[in-house]
Amino acid sequence: MKDPLLSRESGEDHAAALAAATAEVGRYLDGRTTPRSSASPSHLAAQTAAVDLSTPLGTLEEALVEVRGLYLDHAVGYHHPRYLAHLNCPVTIPALAAETLATSVNTAVETWDQGTSACLIEQKLIDWTTGLIGFDRAEPTRPQQIRPDGVFTTGGTQSNLQALFTARENRLARPAPATGDAAVPGTPADRCARMSRLRIVTGEHAHLSVVMAARLLGLAPDAVIVLPGNGDQLDPATLDRALASVVDAGNEVAAVVALAGTTDHGVIDPMRSIGRVCRRHDVWLHVDAAYGGGLLVSPTRRDLLDGIELADSVTVDFHKTFFLPVAASALLLRDGSHFRHSTVSADYLNPADGDTHAVDKSLQTTRRFDALKLWMTLRVIGADGIGRLLDSAIDVAERTARTVEADPLLELVRRPELSTVLFRPRPPGADDDEADSLVRPVRDALFAEGRSVVAATVIDGRPCLKLTVLDPNLSEEDVAAVLADVREAALYLAVGFRQATTAGVLT
Numbered sequence: 001m002k003d004p005l006l007s008r009e010s011g012e013d014h015a016a017a018l019a020a021a022t023a024e025v026g027r028y029l030d031g032r033t034t035p036r037s038s039a040s041p042s043h044l045a046a047q048t049a050a051v052d053l054s055t056p057l058g059t060l061e062e063a064l065v066e067v068r069g070l071y072l073d074h075a076v077g078y079h080h081p082r083y084l085a086h087l088n089c090p091v092t093i094p095a096l097a098a099e100t101l102a103t104s105v106n107t108a109v110e111t112w113d114q115g116t117s118a119c120l121i122e123q124k125l126i127d128w129t130t131g132l133i134g135f136d137r138a139e140p141t142r143p144q145q146i147r148p149d150g151v152f153t154t155g156g157t158q159s160n161l162q163a164l165f166t167a168r169e170n171r172l173a174r175p176a177p178a179t180g181d182a183a184v185p186g187t188p189a190d191r192c193a194r195m196s197r198l199r200i201v202t203g204e205h206a207h208l209s210v211v212m213a214a215r216l217l218g219l220a221p222d223a224v225i226v227l228p229g230n231g232d233q234l235d236p237a238t239l240d241r242a243l244a245s246v247v248d249a250g251n252e253v254a255a256v257v258a259l260a261g262t263t264d265h266g267v268i269d270p271m272r273s274i275g276r277v278c279r280r281h282d283v284w285l286h287v288d289a290a291y292g293g294g295l296l297v298s299p300t301r302r303d304l305l306d307g308i309e310l311a312d313s314v315t316v317d318f319h320k321t322f323f324l325p326v327a328a329s330a331l332l333l334r335d336g337s338h339f340r341h342s343t344v345s346a347d348y349l350n351p352a353d354g355d356t357h358a359v360d361k362s363l364q365t366t367r368r369f370d371a372l373k374l375w376m377t378l379r380v381i382g383a384d385g386i387g388r389l390l391d392s393a394i395d396v397a398e399r400t401a402r403t404v405e406a407d408p409l410l411e412l413v414r415r416p417e418l419s420t421v422l423f424r425p426r427p428p429g430a431d432d433d434e435a436d437s438l439v440r441p442v443r444d445a446l447f448a449e450g451r452s453v454v455a456a457t458v459i460d461g462r463p464c465l466k467l468t469v470l471d472p473n474l475s476e477e478d479v480a481a482v483l484a485d486v487r488e489a490a491l492y493l494a495v496g497f498r499q500a501t502t503a504g505v506l507t
């Protein structure tokens with residue numbers, strides 16, 4: 001390669017490199033008969049370790065061949081009809097074209113002098129998303145100066161962190177309840193004392209990033225209060241009592257976190273009732289819609305997000321149910337002025353006496369133009385087009401649940417609310433203990449073989465298998481093939497289980 005840097009002179013090399021990379025992707029898509037290769041992690045580790053990074057190969061062609069053997073041949077194929085494990089979606093082609101544009105131009109969405117047109121496109125999408133949430137509907141009479149706003153982030157984890165940071169700062173900026181502390185209000189000592197008393201109240205199925213955020217935000221080790229649910233849902237009456245008792249104990253509520261789609265089960269909290277409880281107690285409501293966010297554009301299921309507009313902040317992962325490649329997420333605030341807590345000015349970048357910039361709202365400085373992926377997808381297939389993809393994936397999940405229910409060798413654990421199917425293999429004559437003991441071995445056997453990739457989790461203390469459906473094009477035959485793999489592995493392992501039990505190996 002004459003010049004590895006992209007410039008006017010190297011345009012031909014650029015086009016050739018992208019064409020070669022695209023051909024590799026084609027090969028990967030075509031060549032995949034199973035969702036993952038059966039190569040063991042230790043084999044792959046040895047292969048990777050053997051590469052000598054001090055000796056470059058010299059050509060893109062050779063590097064592509066090498067990366068094929070190291071990566072593409074073994075990459076887990078989320079697009080494959082037998083990959084049904086986690087929240088990894090197939091991705092839209094317009095978004096991939098956008099990715100090429102944004103990464104080739106390498107725009108940094110930070111300041112007007114670095115990304116003017118990109119900042120405008122991003123802001124229009126933020127406004128579009130806050131419109132979908134309907135923050136305006138929550139307060140038709142609110143003062144004009146309150147404007148919703150948002151920022152693109154790297155994922156739900158970062159969106160949740162910034163939401164809880166903003167909630168913490170919002171709480172600390174307001175007067176503390178009288179506590180009899182010696183510290184003078186507003187002093188660093190007072191802030192420290194209040195920090196140790198801040199609580200985040202959520203349900204049993206909050207994402208792990210909530211606990212991570214509490215740690216990073218310097219809250220007390222017991223700051224996250226996990227309420228027992230009503231089924232999987234956060235119960236408004238329980239929440240009501242919990243918020244009162246936090247205050248009775250001399251503590252303060254920094255935020256309530258409700259879920260619009262729990263990561264593990266896809267369950268949606270009753271947001272309207274929760275929103276009313278939060279308003280009555282005057283506490284910040286964060287809705288984590290990392291999974292369920294795509295329902296905002298669903299032509300038939302938008303009502304599942306009823307009440308989301310009562311939130312103070314909302315996390316949406318475009319790289320889950322909007323079918324965009326990683327990374328693409330956003331944090332949306334009902335009152336955008338709260339982003340002031342995230343603003344730090346520097347003379348060389350965003351001077352305090354100058355214009356406001358995208359960087360003023362972000363925890364990142366250099367930030368990718370991920371918004372273009374959403375823009376291109378919307379401009380090609382529209383919001384309804386995205387929503388229909390999600391609707392179809394949910395239809396597949398519902399159909400799969402019915403198939404599981406009708407199968408005497410399988411047991412449906414929960415009816416899907418979003419696109420998650422929870423079930424257990426149940427070989428003839430297996431009791432609960434045996435059914436439970438088969439779950440992880442079945443999952444591990446399928447994974448090791450590479451034929452089907454499914455997930456395992458625990459519900460009400462009992463293990464179960466999980467299919468996370470995000471592929472709208474899955475046919476009944478595709479699903480049947482995965483379920484057949486599960487049944488077959490369970491029957492095979494059950495024989496071993498019984499022999500081991502009879503022989504006294506397992507008791």
Ligand SMILES: *Cc1c(COP(=O)(O)O)cnc(C)c1O
Nearest residue numbers: 155156157207261263288290291
């Ligand atoms: C996936 C998920 C997250 C984390 O999002 P990342 O994009 O993986 O960082 C947070 N909350 C919920 C409910 C999720 O499903």
